[in-house]
Amino acid sequence: MNRRLILNLIRKEGALSRADLAAATGLSPAAVTFVVTDLLAEGYLIEGETAPGGGGRRPVPLSINYRGSLAIGVKMNLGSLDCVLTDLSTAVISSLSVSFDSPSPQTVLSAAEAAIGRLLRTVPEQAGKLTGVGFSMPGTIDMAAGVCVSSNRFGWRNVPFAGLLRERISAPVWMEDDTLAFALAQHLFGLGSQHSVFLALAVGVGIGCATVANGVVLRGAHGHAGKLGHVTHRLEGPMCECGRIGCLQTFHSVPAIVDSWRRGKGLGSELDRYSMKEAALQGDDLARTLLQRAGEDIGVHLANVINSTDPEVVVVGGEAVTFGDLLFDPMRKSLERYCYSRPPAVIPDEREHFWAAGAAALAIQGLFNFEMATGG
Ligand SMILES: [Zn+2]
Incomplete structure (x- = not known):
């Protein structure tokens, strides 16, 4: 709870010192230091340079280490998947598009598995760990269960796609309606x-x-x-x-x-x-x-x-x-x-890849959101 409070504040406000965090959250300085030490050790936060000038001890600004972790976003279109590898702010590191013949869940699963494999080969050296994969498509999605309840465009009914994909790629998978995923990305980082x-x-x-x-x-x-x-x-x-x-x-x-x-x-x-x-x-x-x-x-x-x-x-x-x-x-x-x-x-929003970046936000939101579904 306090971890997310602190990460969210820094996401919204930019770099903050421990004293700023204590003042803004109402947590005790000791509690802030405790949480910040953990987040630094896990690589989610980094310490910046202290401001020059003045006497005494200068506050150290803390920022989110956006480059320290990765996410993958996959957006399903008619006949193709747009896929991106991003950092924690959904900034795109690499991208690719793969096509499929029929929108059957099995075909799309294989296309997604292959695309994710290819994207993972583009991970830069010394990059952080993969947080997970977000998959977005138009339809009604049961996010908590990772199930596409219905998608009229693709003719899917009750497809437990997140779990099926997870079995193939061994990473957590979240799925959501494409517009709702786009909204989430705009809220978190857009x-x-x-x-x-x-x-x-x-x-x-x-x-x-x-x-x-x-x-x-x-x-x-x-x-x-x-x-x-x-x-x-x-x-x-x-x-x-x-x-x-x-x-x-x-x-x-x-x-x-x-x-x-x-x-x-x-x-x-x-x-x-x-x-x-x-x-x-x-x-x-x-x-x-x-x-x-x-x-x-x-x-x-x-x-x-x-x-x-x-x-x-x-x-x-x-x-x-x-x-x-x-x-x-x-x-x-x-x-x-x-x-x-x-x-x-x-x-x-004129950014390229905003759909797929929106899907990537599904895999990242757990760090910042108080309430969210667990990955499939
Ligand atoms: Zn209609």
């Missing part, structure tokens, strides 16, 4: 780390929006929280992967936006979101209109979430970040129009 209440919006193959409040990613009673893509946008429309009609993501997920553009222009499937962005920047009216409409519509639903959660900021990830302000400016206009109060800032 654009949300300085905010007590924020939203993590992800617009990619699906659309998700997780709420982080007072240090906790809200998963809901069944792990279904954050399914913004499945709010009803129209009463009629194409069928969604969830089996319902009219879900927001059937209109404005990245594949839906790009598809509408290709069909409207009679273009081939080789043109992707980058081509669409380029066309929009060159003045393609259809591309611009589709992005504007998507931004506005997602913005309306986002405003509804903002009106019910009152976040400080909205952090955005997902493949839609490629479109930049072509998408975000119309979204911000909707927020201006529909938010009850002054709308929060919409901040895109």
